[in-house]
Amino acid sequence: MLRSVFAKDLWDRRRSMIWWVIGMGALTAWLAAFYPVMRDSEAMKDFINDFPPEMLALFGIDPATFLTGAGYVQTEMYSFVAPIIVIAFAVSVGVAATSREESTGTMDMLLSNPIRRTTAILQKLDSFALLSFVIILVPAVTLMALNTPLGLKLNTGGIIAISFGLWLLGMVFGGATMLIGAFTGNPTVAGGAGAGFAVLAWVVGAFAELFTWLEIPSKLSPFTWYLHDLPIINGMSSGHVWLIITAAAFLAGATVLFARRNIATEQAVLPERAKAGKRSTATSPRATALLRSPFGKSLWDRRKSIWIWSLGLGTILFATFAAWPALAGDSEAMAGVVEAFPKELLAMFGLTDPTSLATPQGFVSSRTYGSVGPIVLIVFTMTAMTSLVGREESTGRLDLVLSSTVPRRRLLAEKAAAIGVLSLIVAVVLFLIGLVSNALYGTEISLVNMLASNVGLALLGLCFWGIAVALWSSVTPGAAVGITSAVGVVAWFLNGLGSFIDVLSPFRWLSPFYWYLGDIVPLGKGFTFGYLALAVVALAGTAVAVMRFRSRDLAV
Amino acid sequence: MPLTTAIETSGLTKFYGDSPGIIDLDLDVRVGEVFGFLGPNGAGKSTTIRCLMNFLFPTSGSAKVLGLDVVKDTIEIRRRTGYLPGELAMYEPMTAREFLLYFANLRGVAASKKMEELADRFDLDLDRKIKDYSTGNRQKVGLVNAFMHEPELLILDEPTGGLDPLMQQEFQELIAEVRAEGRTVFLSSHILPEVDRVADRVGIVRDQRLIEVDTLESFKAKAHRSITIQFADVVDAATFAAIDNVTRAESRNSGTVLSLTVQGDMDPVVKAASAYDVVSISTRAGELEEVFLSYYAGTHDAS
Structure with a gap:
């Protein structure tokens, strides 16, 4: 061959x-x-x-x-x-x-x-x-x-x-x-x-x-x-x-x-x-401030890319808000559309509360918090997990870091905390863009709902980080991301299909997407127990990984 | 009681599933010595080192570094140890200064003065991105990281890979200084001359087992050296073959050139040669290597 x-x-x-x-x-x-x-x-x-x-x-x-x-x-x-x-x-x-x-x-x-x-x-x-x-x-x-x-x-x-x-x-x-x-x-x-x-x-x-x-x-x-x-x-x-x-x-x-x-x-x-001349780079004060711990270093690594993730998703959010006024005039017709669509088809795409499409919170959610948002956040935490944990180990850099006096537990916990903070930064940027858009386009979505849906979105990403990192403590990083992605796809369809297929509905509560989306779109609700469940999985997964990491051979 | 043993392993064994990394290793490295850990690629050197650093958990046996258990007291060990990995992977987008600053922070030491000093010494520009460095300069960054907090024990896995001869010499001087200060160095290598110039004692590993530990002098005594003497006149090879230390004597060039293999002391041969009119004497460089090669290849009987 x-x-x-x-x-x-x-x-x-x-x-x-x-x-x-x-x-x-x-x-x-x-x-x-x-x-x-x-x-x-x-x-x-x-x-x-x-x-x-x-x-x-x-x-x-x-x-x-x-x-x-x-x-x-x-x-x-x-x-x-x-x-x-x-x-x-x-x-x-x-x-x-x-x-x-x-x-x-x-x-x-x-x-x-x-x-x-x-x-x-x-x-x-x-x-x-x-x-x-x-x-x-x-x-x-x-x-x-x-x-x-x-x-x-x-x-x-x-x-x-x-x-x-x-x-x-x-x-x-x-x-x-x-x-x-x-x-x-x-x-x-x-x-x-x-x-x-x-x-x-x-x-x-x-x-x-x-x-x-x-x-x-x-x-x-x-x-x-x-x-x-x-x-x-x-x-x-x-x-x-x-x-x-x-x-x-x-x-x-x-x-x-x-x-x-x-x-x-x-x-x-x-x-x-x-390449001598132009490549010489003085150490910035920000680097000096952040390069104090694995936590700061993880933030420093993403000091540029985090804005691409946040603003990219923010742009989609803004555009969706901007499209609403054009639709609002026809909101009755919109309701008609929604009635006309087979519920099964919409549920398949994660929209289990189709009537909400005719409301601003439903429309905006369907284009962002209910679709692109989760994908982006999960890809974000998976990417961070691969580069901060998986690749660190496989390249041997983890050897070097652990030759310093940082305990293994602290190292992994700090990396987890960094991913948590980074997800929250995305959520905060989205929240601010949402606030501005909400005021500009008169969509009148409540402040609490806006805050809650962004927190929920960040927690959804972190929930999948928890699953991935717990798996990483037992299998290879590639397999961990692969299995987590498969879990994500299954969970997504379990939530959608579980809403109308009787055989699946008893298991629907197992899906993180059900905890996040449920039957009310994120912008249509405040803080729910589902979000708490997401946080619990994120923390539990991290805890499992930290415990197992303490007594594991480092692979190179 | 002052510490006398820097590294002590007893029956240290590491298996990766079914395949052995190192088997039944008993090793003593004394405080203040430079210990060379020699062996061909894949013999188990890095496995041993990664067990000492607690990157790997031993399958059986135990190891102590600076009198502390490698698993239980790893943090204290790491605080007092400088480490250079065999496969040096660093954060490519960082500058060397950022990288070293970060690592000094992780140790909670302010190493900037020593860092600059070492960088000067190795002629290393710290403000360049690591991805832009050549192999040799990357190695220098790794060395600065290992030495900058002035640890009492240095564990160096193949330290001079990629360094040019000038920098290798600088490295050897650094090791000599460290030893003069009473600190300990444990370095692995598969290149003999590198160890030859700095090490007090040498341990040889092959096929996952430690075969022999001895001083370099003893190894040298066991070495078979080749010596070629050119005489002004024809000499009888048999006279030299009769000397105890000579294992082989051949005459060439119609008897004016004598080619000998000597084990141990050279003195009787030189004394015997002085009876004749000697034009030149040459010994082959790297004669010690032959002993090691025979160890490596397994042709040398360890007993």
């Missing part, structure tokens, strides 16, 4: 691909399974027919086609969920291709062999293309298999067209990542640029319907090309051509740049004199 760069890249991903394939297949089947419920809902038909189209656009619904299988699949699967997964995959492969190898130093080793640089990168492009193709093939095959049983009435040509477009979309953003990677050699910059470009392209494409000034830029968004002229119904279009041209340009650019690049100049291999 290890005969070429191409084969080695495939071999590297032999295990992770299994999870991508299973996940993608399960997700597709799951979403498709709800189509019959949707199609047979009379209320849904009325609502689609009566509702203003620009409002439907906010929910990504095209009234002409939504009730057909093709329209449903396009809306629920291909317009948002599948692109996110494919782009996440493409960006991660794009980073791994060159810049990650440069930063870890393996690129030096690889290129010390008698192969041309262009050969190396072209083989990496080939493996990237093949792996992405496998990822897009899974939903296509799943949908074709379910076509007759679920009465989706999809035509093969349409599935091929949208899948091909999805593959090209992955090539475009993966290509952009590789291009920046080949230009800078820095994996963080490359990944950030690829992901940032994708987010920008999506925002421009998705909001073009609402804001006229976005019309021109939206024509340049790969997302617009990808969904141009409803490929799942009408087949290939000029959108595909634009995607091909862009992907080819990015990938060709990456190849050319890589062939001429000074390898690993970001790293420590340059003569020190070459």
Whole structure:
């Protein structure tokens, strides 16, 4: 299997691909399974027919086609969920291709062999293309298999067209990542640029319907090309051509740049004199103040990134508030929409109290505290757990820290406290942004509810930290994060499905999402006992980890 | 009673699941000595050190450092010990100064003066990001961290990796000073000359077991050395072969050049050679290494 760069890249991903394939297949089947419920809902038909189209656009619904299988699949699967997964995959492969190898130093080793640089990168492009193709093939095959049983009435040509477009979309953003990677050699910059470009392209494409000034830029968004002229119904279009041209340009650019690049100049291999002047950094007073303990050091490490997390989530919160006045005038119609939507479908997305959607607290919660917020906070605590605990141990830095006089118990407790404080900083920033937005857009949400929902959100993240760190004390850091993520997904669906599937409802109270969301949206309630449960799990998990850490061999 | 033993292990054993890290180690390191812990890669040196630092918990046996139990009194041990890991991993985005400041804070010491002094000595610019340092400079940061709080015991895992010869010499001087102050150094290495220049006693590990502990002088006495003598005239090899210490004698170049292998004292050979007209004498450098190589490879009988 290890005969070429191409084969080695495939071999590297032999295990992770299994999870991508299973996940993608399960997700597709799951979403498709709800189509019959949707199609047979009379209320849904009325609502689609009566509702203003620009409002439907906010929910990504095209009234002409939504009730057909093709329209449903396009809306629920291909317009948002599948692109996110494919782009996440493409960006991660794009980073791994060159810049990650440069930063870890393996690129030096690889290129010390008698192969041309262009050969190396072209083989990496080939493996990237093949792996992405496998990822897009899974939903296509799943949908074709379910076509007759679920009465989706999809035509093969349409599935091929949208899948091909999805593959090209992955090539475009993966290509952009590789291009920046080949230009800078820095994996963080490359990944950030690829992901940032994708987010920008999506925002421009998705909001073009609402804001006229976005019309021109939206024509340049790969997302617009990808969904141009409803490929799942009408087949290939000029959108595909634009995607091909862009992907080819990015990938060709990456190849050319890589062939001429000074390898690993970001790293420590340059003569020190070459980077002497500008790299000298005086120790700041803030560093002096924070670098007193593992707790302060953990905050200092995140002194920049914490603002990206907080303000990123804050921006979404602000935008959601800003969208409310436009909807408020139609709040009766909104209530109608909500009535029309099958409850099961909404519950699946975590909204177990659908009538609240017509209220500001319900609407804002649905877009932030009930959806993106938990994901961001959990990813945040998982990332912090990996870098503060897992990677510290595996790189051997924990050896060095523990060669000082810090007791193990104190070290872990301080790191846990730091993650707690960082989560609270996110909550405080969100609270302040919420206060301002609340005043600006007249949503009249009570102060206590605002405070409570942010505390609840932070506690939800910390609850998952508790689970992850307790697992870390027994298994590898990677497995701890993996198992915790799986627990998160199961808990999420347990809460949603438990609200209407009788078999599951007795177990619903086991889900941290039930403690957090319950049947009342976060902004619609104050402090609850559920939040207390989240805090208890966070503390208990930390306590277990601290106890076990005291008498454990450190791995390197 | 003053402390006489800095490190004492009895039957120290560490297994990782089924595979052994170190087996039945009995070791005594005296206060004030420089002890070299020698062995090939994977012999168990780092496992031993990581047990002493309580990063690993022994499977059986026990160990004391500075008279204190490695598990129970680890904090007190660490307070009085300076440590340099074999695989030095540091916080890449920090500058060396920030890094060292943080570690001094963790120990609760104000080490800034000693830190500057050591940095000067090693010619290290502290205000650069650690990720920008070369391997050698990273090692210097690690050494400054180990020495800056002036510990009474230094545990150094492969300390001179990546240092240039000038800095290696600086390091050796530092070790000599530390010894002169009556402090103890325990250093592991797989490179003999590194230990040769600084260590009083040496312990050799191979295949997870300690094979032998002795002074360098004794090891040298056991060493087989090669010596080549060029004479002005032809000499009889048999005269030299008859000397007790000579294990091999060969004449080359029609008998004017004599190549000998000597174990132990060189004196009888030199005395015998002085009877003739000697043009040049050369001994092969690194002769001690051969003894160690034979230990490493397991060809040397430990008895």
